[in-house]
Amino acid sequence: MTETSSSVPRRLRGRATGVAVAGLALALAAPVAATATAGQAGAAADPVSVLKFKAQERKEALAYWTPTRMKAVGKSVDLGPTGPKAKPWRGTTLKTVGRLFFVNAGGADTWCTATAVKSANRSAVMTAAHCVRRGSSPYNTNISMVFVPAYHKGKAPYGAFAVRQAATPRTWQTDSTNDMAALVVDAGKNGKKLTDAVGGQQVAFNRPVGGTISSFGYSATRPQLGEEPLRCVGTAKKEHGSQVIPCDMSGGSSGGPWLADFNATTGKGVLVSVNSALDSLEPTKMYGEAWKGTAKKVYDRAQNA
Missing domain, CATH: 2.40.10.10 (Trypsin-like serine proteases)
Structure with missing residues (x-):
């Protein structure tokens, strides 16, 4: 994904443009970047690239993403009218689907969408790889990531879950191919694991x-x-x-x-x-x-x- 001016980062793939979005561009002190877990020698053989966020980074991410900041990032972007194919969801609350907030590699407040899924550790979330890091750019990773399931008009009924690990295909890191990612989140409020709180999609x-x-x-x-x-x-x-x-x-x-x-x-x-x-x-x-x-x-x- 390459960053454009104003507030919309875009990913190019043939005729397609990525659909992540950045909001308010903020001047931030650079936190310690997440680091790859595999060594240089082992990395070439491993098809999965993993980032980990330290406990202090996760604590700071939760403190950073206040309700006011979450609302502000949306108000900073207007990409035209909704529809006609996309329509507001008016059915049952989608407890497993939420907003994934983060600060992108360019230093801007940003969000994507993500989904809680069934998993052995009851803490896995699926999203796009370009919501984790820039493609073909090993060191440009996003930071301060939190998942807010069932987010709706400023309300976060299940709280925010800090991302402690993010896995993408190594081909995304090196060649911008295979745009998917799986995240692991900390337990949320009251110490409840993610899918114990909201369930998970198969x-x-x-x-x-x-x-x-x-x-x-x-x-x-x-x-x-x-x-x-x-x-x-x-x-x-x-x-x-x-x-x-x-x-x-x-x-x-x-x-x-x-x-x-x-x-x-x-x-x-x-x-x-x-x-x-x-x-x-x-x-x-x-x-x-x-x-x-x-x-x-x-x-x-x-x-x-």
Whole structure:
């Protein structure tokens, strides 16, 4: 992902532009960057790149992302009107889906969308790799990351969960390919682990592309401006080595879940991908990676951390 001026970082992949969004550009003292866990020698053989955040960094992240700051980052961006394909979600509360707040590598307050998933450690979250670090740039990583499930118009009913580890495919770090990530979060308020508090979506890998997909995201389009989730519904198709659905969500929806077999009553489905990039020439097409073996390894690294 390359950063543009104003407040919208974009990721280019052929005709597609990434859908992360940055808000207020702030002058910040540079915190200690997260560090890769693998040594230089072992890194080449490891298909997964892992970042870890120290306990003090996580504490500072929770203190940094006050309710006022969360509201402010949304108000700083307006990417045009919502829809017509993306519509506000008015169904059951999506407890597993939330906003992922962070400070990007350029020093700007930023958000993406992310999803709590079933995992061995009950603490795993799935999102896009460009919500964790810039592609093809090993040292440009995001910091001060917190996940706020079920965020809605300034309310955080389950609190904020600090990210302690972030795994991406190494190919994203080196070549900007395979845009997905799995995070591990600390326990939240009252010491409750994430999926004990909000539940988790089932995750599938090597699933054939196709079928009806419900995609969700906190798009920076108006009037929502990231304050409530939007939904797109459409049939997934193969395209350019990944998959695509009809959707016009924009910045801020990056990392939002693609749920197959979605049950609108329970808010549950099967996570098969995440929002990765919006086609710049046809801004009604949203791309998501087809999750295969490497994606499974990224997920396993997170769920077993």
